Amino acid sequence: MKRCSNCCLPExxxxxxxxxxxxCTVCNQIKVKKEKIxxxxxxxxxxKLCERFRGKHGYDCIVPFSGGKDSxxxxxxxxxxxxxxxxxxxxDHGFYRPQHLENRERTLKKLHCDFVSxxxxxxxxxxxxxESLRRKGDFCWHCHCGVYAxxxxxxxxxxxxxxFWGQPDAEYGSYGYSYEEIQEVNERQFNRFVNLGIxxxxxxxxxxxxxxxxxxxxxxxxxxxxxxxxxxVSVHLGSFIPWDPRKMGGVIRDELGWKWNTVEGIPEExxxxxxxxxxxGIRDYLKYIKxxxxxxxxxxxxxxxxGRKNREEAMELIDEFDGKRPASLDLFLELTGIxxxxxxxxxxSHEVVPYKHDPTKxxxxxxxxxxxxxxxxxxxxxxxx
Ligand SMILES: [Zn+2]
Numbered sequence: 001m002k003r004c005s006n007c008c009l010p011e012x013x014x015x016x017x018x019x020x021x022x023x024c025t026v027c028n029q030i031k032v033k034k035e036k037i038x039x040x041x042x043x044x045x046x047x048k049l050c051e052r053f054r055g056k057h058g059y060d061c062i063v064p065f066s067g068g069k070d071s072x073x074x075x076x077x078x079x080x081x082x083x084x085x086x087x088x089x090x091x092d093h094g095f096y097r098p099q100h101l102e103n104r105e106r107t108l109k110k111l112h113c114d115f116v117s118x119x120x121x122x123x124x125x126x127x128x129x130x131e132s133l134r135r136k137g138d139f140c141w142h143c144h145c146g147v148y149a150x151x152x153x154x155x156x157x158x159x160x161x162x163x164f165w166g167q168p169d170a171e172y173g174s175y176g177y178s179y180e181e182i183q184e185v186n187e188r189q190f191n192r193f194v195n196l197g198i199x200x201x202x203x204x205x206x207x208x209x210x211x212x213x214x215x216x217x218x219x220x221x222x223x224x225x226x227x228x229x230x231x232x233v234s235v236h237l238g239s240f241i242p243w244d245p246r247k248m249g250g251v252i253r254d255e256l257g258w259k260w261n262t263v264e265g266i267p268e269e270x271x272x273x274x275x276x277x278x279x280x281g282i283r284d285y286l287k288y289i290k291x292x293x294x295x296x297x298x299x300x301x302x303x304x305x306x307g308r309k310n311r312e313e314a315m316e317l318i319d320e321f322d323g324k325r326p327a328s329l330d331l332f333l334e335l336t337g338i339x340x341x342x343x344x345x346x347x348x349s350h351e352v353v354p355y356k357h358d359p360t361k362x363x364x365x366x367x368x369x370x371x372x373x374x375x376x377x378x379x380x381x382x383x384x385x
Contacts, residue, residue: 001292001355007301008314012291012352014193015175029170030305033179039242045182046240049233050082053162059087059114061162064151066090067104069272070166072258073248074237078164079111080255086164089154091146091218092119093277098373100276103258110256118150120218122379127207128219130336135206136196137290137350139336140283145219148185148194152234156222161232167243168236172298185234187221245272245302262368263295264326267317270299278374281326281365289347292355294322327367331374 001010005022017025054060063078063086065071078084088108108115125142132141155163165185169177175193177183191199198206200216249272252258260271264281273295274280284294300314333340344359351357375381 007304008297012355042240059160060084061086062155062160063088067100068276069249072252074166088113088115090117091150092117093143095278099261107256124215131206144194148190149221150218153222156226161230163234165236167238171243182239266295281328282332285326286347288323289357290350291352296321324363324365
């Protein structure tokens with residue numbers, strides 16, 4: 001596989017392109033972020049935006065909150081640096097890890113925030129996971145749509161017209177968003193890649209007959225007229241202040257006591273990354289089977305762009321951590337009711353050329369320290385998944 005000559009991203013990364021020097025679109029975006037953007041001016045814009053909404057409604061803004069490092073940092077920044085009063089909302093995808101729940105509680109207490117959480121029925125979520133896994137090799141449709149459509153629905157319902165997300169898409173991807181613009185988080189973006197190209201209306205037709213469209217209410221984007229009537233502004237904090245995940249992980253640890261954790265398939269030094277979800281390891285394993293790289297590639301590439309790692313040490317970490325079979329796969333299979341052969345077959349049917357996965361090369365990884373606590377949180381016992 002061809003890889004970026006600067007970072008380590010391979011050609012199987014979604015929507016990546018390479019310039020004449022073999023440098024990828026993401027690296028070139030980060031150059032724009034560092035060299036071209038006037039961050040003082042962006043900060044001015046941010047302050048003006050806040051003044052436009054401050055004190056006008058029950059809350060100044062909404063913060064969609066997974067409790068991961070980006071949304072926790074965003075919340076910390078809005079409350080302590082900009083003195084806003086946000087409503088914190090959270091789509092519960094169903095797989096929050098124990099320490100996440102503690103981190104969340106501590107964060108909400110320290111920042112004195114009101115909090116609303118919403119969650120879809122497991123019976124429906126299970127169907128959604130299986131169908132999106134089969135169709136797209138990605139079981140997280142319910143999470144992507146629940147977070148984005150659900151947050152917008154909350155903004156409409158509660159009449160709070162300002163939403164702050166964390167890092168803009170130009171930071172990690174090349175889906176057509178650039179640091180040169182202030183990216184709007186809207187229905188266009190939702191349909192471009194958030195929902196994997198499947199709307200709730202499409203999805204209901206793919207599911208068993210007993211599922212009705214109203215069962216997918218939480219995953220449907222609100223009507224454009226409703227959004228326009230309220231004049232909703234939905235933006236990323238990272239369009240206004242420079243984003244650096246490693247630094248942010250440090251800030252929330254120091255300021256909020258937010259604890260880092262280990263995650264399957266990545267080195268311990270990245271203890272802020274995707275620590276909230278039990279099945280990050282499965283998600284990354286799927287990506288590896290499809291595209292030949294996992295989360296370590298993504299993380300070391302960020303560090304290369306920030307000048308914190310050289311390519312050689314980065315490639316060593318990739319070799320060591322990417323692509324192992326996560327121990328949580330057993331629980332995932334039990335929960336969804338498919339076996340490992342079916343899982344592999346589905347995953348490999350989504351392979352992105354030129355990567356070709358070899359299913360016989362299966363390196364088992366150790367379970368995470370808290371995995372024994374997950375069954376209880378998931379509400380399952382040994383007999384019934
Ligand atoms: Zn690159």
